[in-house]
Amino acid sequence: MRSYDSGNIFARILRGEIPSPRVHDDAHTVAINDIHPQAPTHLLVLPTGSYIDFDDFAARASDEEIVAYVRALGKIARDAGVADSGYRVIFNVGPDSHQEVPHLHAHILGGRALGPLLTRRD
Amino acid sequence: MRSYDSGNIFARILRGEIPSPRVHDDAHTVAINDIHPQAPTHLLVLPTGSYIDFDDFAARASDEEIVAYVRALGKIARDAGVADSGYRVIFNVGPDSHQEVPHLHAHILGGRALGPLLTRRD
Numbered sequence: 001m002r003s004y005d006s007g008n009i010f011a012r013i014l015r016g017e018i019p020s021p022r023v024h025d026d027a028h029t030v031a032i033n034d035i036h037p038q039a040p041t042h043l044l045v046l047p048t049g050s051y052i053d054f055d056d057f058a059a060r061a062s063d064e065e066i067v068a069y070v071r072a073l074g075k076i077a078r079d080a081g082v083a084d085s086g087y088r089v090i091f092n093v094g095p096d097s098h099q100e101v102p103h104l105h106a107h108i109l110g111g112r113a114l115g116p117l118l119t120r121r122d
Numbered sequence: 123m124r125s126y127d128s129g130n131i132f133a134r135i136l137r138g139e140i141p142s143p144r145v146h147d148d149a150h151t152v153a154i155n156d157i158h159p160q161a162p163t164h165l166l167v168l169p170t171g172s173y174i175d176f177d178d179f180a181a182r183a184s185d186e187e188i189v190a191y192v193r194a195l196g197k198i199a200r201d202a203g204v205a206d207s208g209y210r211v212i213f214n215v216g217p218d219s220h221q222e223v224p225h226l227h228a229h230i231l232g233g234r235a236l237g238p239l240l241t242r243r244d
Contacts, residue, residue, distance in 0.1 A: 038240050055205050058196025066192045067185045074180025077215070083177050086216025093199070094208025096235050107239060113218050117229060118160050118237055 004050045010103035014048055024076045028068035031076045031108075040111025041080050041087065045073050051104040054091040073106055082110030126172045132225035136170055146198045150190035153198045153230075162233025163202050163209065167195050173226040176213040195228055204232030 005011075013020045014030060023043060024031035034042040047069050051057040061069070077087050087110030092099040127133075135142045136152060145165060146153035156164040169191050173179040183191070199209050209232030214221040 054211055055196055055199065058192050063185065063189045067188050070180050070188045070192065074177050077177065082218070084216065086214075086218030086221065088215065088219045089176055089211075089213040090239060091211040092208075092239075093210070094206065096204070096208030096232055097210045098236065098238070099208065109240065110218055114220065115240055116220070117212060117214075118231065 002052055002056070004052055004056075005102055006050065008101050008103050010044075010046050010101050010105060011050070014046060014103075024072060024079070026068070026072060028065055029072035029076075031072075034107070039109040039114065041082050041108065043076060043080060043108040045069075045076055045106040045108060047104055052102045053093045053099060053104050055093050057104050073108070077108050077110070080108065080110070082108070086110060086114075088114050124174055124178070126174055126178075127224055128172065130223050130225050132166075132168050132223050132227060133172070136168065136225075146194060146201070148190070148194060150187055151194035151198075153194075156229070161231040161236065163204050163230065165198060165202060165230040167191075167198055167228040167230060169226055174224045175215045175221060175226050177215050179226050195230070199230050199232070202230065202232070204230070208232060208236075210236050 012018045020032045022030055022032060028048055030048060031043050031045045034044050049065055051061060077083050087108055090107040134140045142154045144152055144154060150170055152170060153165050153167045156166050171187055173183060199205050209230055212229040
């Protein structure tokens with residue numbers, strides 16, 4: 001089994017070791033802006049629990065954590081004003097997805113018309 | 123409030139009106155193969171409940187439905203053999219995302235190295 005690396009940048013942000021303004025902050029979920037935004041709205045939604053990725057979360061998180069995270073994701077998108085215009089939620093898991101930080105994060109992308117599901121070079 | 127259109131193709135598949143082999147089938151979640159796959163593994167994961175999109179699901183689904191759907195998503199990817207190599211989960215919500223069918227569905231994409239988060243023309 002893979003083990004969680006508590007030195008990753010999102011873990012450090014969650015512990016307050018690296019300052020990052022929080023768009024949303026509750027017991028189970030924190031949202032921040034992506035520092036390299038790829039759309040007018042580009043948020044990262046992090047569970048406060050230590051989960052490597054979606055696979056780890058789906059297997060190990062408690063029922064309470066799962067419900068809180070999903071409901072917060074919906075609320076964060078609504079609060080960002082993209083629920084009516086539309087948005088995309090992306091979870092990258094493991095090597096083939098190019099996941100960059102080994103702490104589960106959802107990308108919420110919106111604020112303009114997005115392109116196809118995958119890139120043209122795919 | 124938007125209302126759910128029970129004539130959409132995924133609703134018809136869930137009711138068995140249109141045949142579609144099921145990769146996964148339980149009380150809360152059904153998975154099928156995308157008919158226009160964009161990767162060696164391209165699954166669509168549908169809740170059996172009537173939810174338009176992720177926004178609708180996050181707001182209206184029961185705690186039980188949310189937990190069942192998230193755990194099934196993880197299991198379906200593991201059963202497809204992409205949990206170690208990696209995969210991407212995508213939810214399209216509303217106009218800007220080009221959501222095509224108004225019944226919540228997660229895309230699970232994997233089986234090869236995927237491209238960047240968004241397309242180059244984005």
